[in-house]
Amino acid sequence: MNFDLTDEQKAIQGLARDFAQNEVKPRAEVMDREEAFPYDLVAKMAELGFMGLPFPEEFGGAGADTVSYALAVMEIARADASTAITMAAHVSLGASPFYRFGTQEQKERYLVPLAQGKQLWGFGLTEPNAGSDAGNCQTKAVLRDGTWIVNGTKAFITNSGTDISGGTTITAVTGTRPDGKPEISNLIVPQATPGFTRSKKYKKMGWRASDTRELAFVDARVPEANLLGKRGEGYSQFLQILDGGRISVAALSVGLAMGAYDEALAYAKERHAFGRPISKFQAIAFKLVDMLCEIEHAKLMTLRAAWEKDAGREFEQTASLAKLYAAEVSHRVVNEALQIHGGYGFMDEYPISRMYRDQKINEIGEGTNEVQRLVLARMMGL
């Protein structure tokens, strides 16, 4: 067994840390307050190669592995969750479906500009009435004279409406299977598609500088060739995408917890009460020990899932375990980190208050903790 990162993984982690601490962290407070999407940071991340981190060079990516990706997401989330979700959703939800299921032509046309970070792309699965119950897709696409006519609504779609968003890949019911169940396919819907509109940005409690919108399709006309992969494979495709996405959310959770721990540790050392730093009181010191312990645990689980994916092994269960555990760790760590700050933690000017708001979605996105338990119970044969 070997827990050492490779030199390359260490270098990527170091780059992500330097970039996040120097360029992202100082901006996080204002971006959150103003709900300002960080176009310039996205451009810098693109230039450095983060937006196409795990894709091969021939498709404009950096050709790094999933472990490096998880490490990079952790470091960026440690500085700012909004920037991290923008990058992570772009890679694992926006670009990766093209890499995994696209034809050569689709990869060249769509994946290359995405991996280069020139464009962002969304993934439209969730609907107002179909979240955890994603198979209950109400969006319909009917093929008529070589064009898909799409009708329906998608909800909470990340990166779908920025100035540099190229489009969204959506799940839609395209017919009925022989067994009577709905046939679900994935369609590539470019931004300029007639009949496709985006709402204004949602007002959110956290991840406020990220771009999240509702999408409406009213007789939207999508060329027949914009089918991603084969017709009827949409359901299994999005399940596979979500498996990889769980590593992303696990890494986002670990990173946020690391950031909260950084803040709590620094505060506990500088804040004095009864004549000494509060870190010298066991009540505070033990909290910090427990936080570090849980963070290390969640980090190991996340990196193990990433490592299994890189090794070409089955990683679904580990990824699901990591996502569930890391999300709950981020909840506990952020909560305790704010508690250590006392009344100051309740004030907007301290980063921990933003982190507290940013945390909640980790327990909801990419499968709620409850759904995660359901999935795991099934995997365990219960």
Next chain:
Amino acid sequence: MKIVVTVKLVPDPNAEKKIDPTTKRLVRAGVETVLNPYDEYALEAALQLKERVGGDSTVTVFTMGPEALKETLRKALAMGADAAVMLSDAALEGSDVWATAHAMAAGLKKVGFDLLLVGGLTDDGSTGVVPGALAEHLGLALVTNARKIEVGSGSLAIERETDTGYQQVNVGLPAVLTTALTFGEPRYASLKGIMGAKKKPIEVLALADLGLGEAAGGAGSKTELLSFAPPPARGKGQVVEAADGASGAHAIFEFLRAKKLV
């Protein structure tokens, strides 16, 4: 143009430093090794120069140090250097400034260059003497504190920063330059750079490769470190007590005026 940049592998400047009282050397164990920050600025200057001159210009980084630290050089390669050369030999341990420059000059002659860029100072030793000693051993002109470099044919037009402004200097090639910190922050190594760095060569030279047997390391040094001491602890500051803000401000103003600071 073949540009060579010397880099030193130093203990992380942000880490707490300890000196081993027996060896009188910096304790490296448990401390991460990084590229000397001043050298990163020199490397940034070199990479900008290479981009401007174009053609078949190359940037090579050159270091002297223990081979175990070789991988630290990958960062320079990831930032954009084309190749790296490391002079590494157990006999070099304990070299003083003279012995260091003597060995490095022999290595640099073997590598060959049109322009040698050197960071002005190292973060660990901080003698600031090696650039001059290198130029002396190489028998080349030295221009310190270059803040702007224009390339002519076979020569460089350089602005060198001084306390009061800058001087315009022309120097023929090959030459040795130390760089000011005015070329901008050293660039990040991109993901592509990191992935590409593993394919770039790091050549390791030993003293035998340079025909240098004698006059190396502690044996070839002209100085001996006798003792060292930590900097004196900072004295307690003067506390101004005042009834209100205005009289406090007045007291501080008087204090500054007495010192002729305002």
